Amino acid sequence: MIAVLTSGVALGVHVPGLLLASRLRERGVPAAVEVLERLLPPDRLAAVTASREVFHRDFRVARAGQRIASDPVAAIDAEAREELFRRWEASGVRTMVVFSGFWLDLVRHFTERTGRPLRVILCHVDSVASPSFRKAGAPLPGTEEVWLASRADTALPWTIPVTAEPPLDWGRREPRLLVHGGGWGMGTYRDRAAELASAGHDIDLVVHAAEEADPLRGRTRHFALNPTWHPWLDDGYPPLGRLLPGRSTSDITYTRGSAHHSSFDLSRTAHAMVSKPGGGTLLDSLWAATPLVLLEPSGEHESHNAQLWCDLGFGVRYEDWRADGFSLRPLEKMHRALLSAARGPRDLAAALSGSEVSLCSE
Template identity: 85%
Template sequence: MIAVLTSGVALGVHVPGLLLASRLRERDVPVRVEVLERLLPPDRLAAVSASRDVFHRDFRVARVGQRIASDPVAAISADVQDELVRHWEECGVHTVVVFSGFWLSLVRRFMERTGRAPRVIVCHVDSVASPSFRKAGPALPGTEEIWLASRAGTALPWTIPVTREPPIQWDRREPRLLVHGGGWGMGTYRDRAADLVDAGHDIDLVVHAVEETGPAPGRTRHFVLNPAWHPWLDDGYPPLGHLLPGRSPADVSYTRGRTHHSSFDLARAVRAMVSKPGGGTLLDSLWSATPLVLLEPSGEHEGHNAQLWCDLGFGVRYEDWRSDAFSPRLLEKMHRALLSAAEGPRDLAAALSGSEVSLCSE
């Protein structure tokens, strides 16, 4: 059994974990998804939800909060931790794939209580270590680290396929932009969406509450992430709804993909995504061959992500694209660069299902 260890505080961490689990199940590999927040006491979980709402409303608070965030494992009782150890023992967990550094102390507890050392694979979705890994303390003995994007050495060493469908051809794409603020809807994306509409662009805008939609000028389409859903409620992909013009918000019907997240289908069909550069967004960009128009990052790690995507020719900063009169030819050039890059990274699911040798040695 492989345990995929994610965190619900960021869909850019959680969704890649879900994707890995989906790709492993397609290969008949037994896998389970563990979400860190499911272990928290109710008061701490309520605080996480409240923080999400505050960060969504105020990007400045979000950036400060990310720098000072504490390790949530301190709030998990010893009894709950021991129950997790027993559960992994019963399920025969032999490999853990860690997407959030805060899980490492719980893996260490499993090793100490059972005397067994599972195979530990740390999967970085960002191009440098994200805050949870920087705060996690020393690495566990024998840990294998892999990177989906990297500022050092090979730029795209590994990947997790989002879909087996090829990217949509450029001339078949709608002349639209997908604008979003990542899993928690953070950043300057709503202001930039208004600017883009004023400049004559048709956009798909992902919001996090139906009250945020407002009027829909031009051909703006509003998509809503179900605000009642949290990653720790189930192992499904985020529910997404389309708010149709002239319809009541109560009429929104939320659906979700069974093999990948629904917002990826929006990304495949447009000319560019306009977003802050989270690790999950980089993965979407690669597999959809959809360029990124980069908004202000939420932390140092996202700043490195943005620079990497620009260096590779896969993205452009919003200000630079605007200075270039929102050039469509630049977007097509980046699309071509992404198409040529998709075959380079190694498939993590394929490696886990077919080999027990060290990933770092290959």
Template identity: 65%
Template sequence: MLTSGVALGVHVPGLLLASRLEERGAEAVVEVIERLLPDDRLRMIEASRSVFHRDFRVARVGQRLASDPAQAVDDSALVALHRRWTGLGVRRVVVFSGFWLGALRRLSAMSLRLPEVTVCHVDSVDSPSFRRAGPAAADTEVIRLASSVTGDLPYTIPVTHRPPVPWAERGRRLLVHGGGWGMGTYRERAADLAAAGHVLNLVVHEPEEAASAPVGTRAYLMDPSWHPWHDDGYPPLGLLAPGRDPDTVEYRRGTSHHSSFDLAREATAMISKPGGGTLLDSLWSATPLVLLEPSGQHEEHNARLWCNLGFGVRYEQWRNAGFDPEYLRPRHEALLAAAAGPGRPRDVTEVLCTREGSSCMR
């Protein structure tokens, strides 16, 4: 699974696919492109993450102007990576970030034999990393978890084997977050929703954000010291109680999926910008999305698709309906039908295991 740490919305689906494949007996390895970068470039990325989190306008501009991190990877690092793949007997790579396409081209130019390549698009149109990378090789298999062209969900990656929580059993809390890097207007919307009488679970990325959270809000802190290039685990998340020393937070993370998904399963709605990973959470939890401002054109396409399929509403639309939870019930029911009906998306795990034959065992 070839991912990038600059977007948890593509990294976490890569982790999920690895988990689902391992459950079937396949060997799966997650590679994060940033692990191949020199330390100074990594520090720049970490600094950018902090800036983007604090200022959404800067994040939008930075997304358009960001350079391809793979260009900073030395040839020697790529050769060493290829040597390791050969030793592991890697037969296929699944590309979740377009940043990897340039690295694969460089390996091919060195006359090094590549594994079979599958490109997996998490967003409904090409994300910035894929647009920047240009077209994949002609013989590359391309699959999409969502498609604005066909207006449907061709493929999916199971987040969990547990069924969605029935609508009547949900605790009426809303899950509010800003994606993996905590970007967007979610904090302002959290204050508005709390003022309207809703109780919230809020994912924060800095301890001081918990202190300013609305009264009655449960603030879950994503470990500020963790980055996807540190390990292959899911993002650590911990409940930060009011007045508690952030240094004493006990971070937990799931072993088969990300902890924030458990919050999504119990929620009446997720309030977030429409990243590809958030769409996947919405589908598998059958939790409607209340869509905030997108961070780019690919997320705007995601928002339109989710609204057209009846899975989500724009924030302004729900506000005009008085923030009524029952207004969202038909979206929950539509998600249930989409995941279980005859036209449900094909499981990427099944597709890969069928193709690889005996390397995947039940």
């Protein structure tokens, strides 16, 4: 059994974990997803939800929150911790893939409790260590690390397949831009969507709440995540619905993919994604071969992600693209570069299902 350890505070961490679990199960490997917030008491979980709303409303607060984020594990009571450890023992967990560094203290205690060998793999979705890993301290001896993107090496060493379908040819794509603010809807994306619509671009805009849609703005299509869903409620992909003009928000039908997240289907058909550079967005960009137009990052790790995507020829900063007149020509060149790059990274699911050799030694 492989335990995939994610956190619901960022879909850019959680969704890659869901994708890894899906790819492992397709290969016949048992995999269970654990979301850290499921272990929190109700008051702490309510505080997480409240923080999400604050961060959405004020990007400056969100960026400050990255720097002062505290370890939530201290809030987990003994009973919840004991139940988790019993579940891991009963299911025979032998390998853990850690997507959030805040899990490491629990992993350390579980290892000490059982006294048996446990394979621990840290999976970094960002190109440098994210805040949770930086705050976690030194990993256990023998811990392996894999990077889906590496700023140090200007490379994409590993990947998690989003789909088995090849990227859509540039000529078959809709002349649209997908604009979003990550799972928590943070940053300047709505203002940028308005500017791009005024410049004549067709937009697919993922809003944080249905009430934020502006049905009067050109040929913009609006989408929203189901506001009642949270990553700690189930192991499914985020439910996404389209907001139709003139229809009540209560009429939205939310659907979700069974093999990958629904927003990826929008990125596959777009000429570019306009977004802050989270790790999950980088993964979508690679597998869709869709360039990134990079908005203001949320934290140092996203700044490094943005620079990496520019260095690799996969993205352009919004201000630079604006100075170029929002031309599609450089985007097509980036699409070609992404097509070539997709064959390079090693498949983490294939490696985990194929052998027990150290991932770091290959």
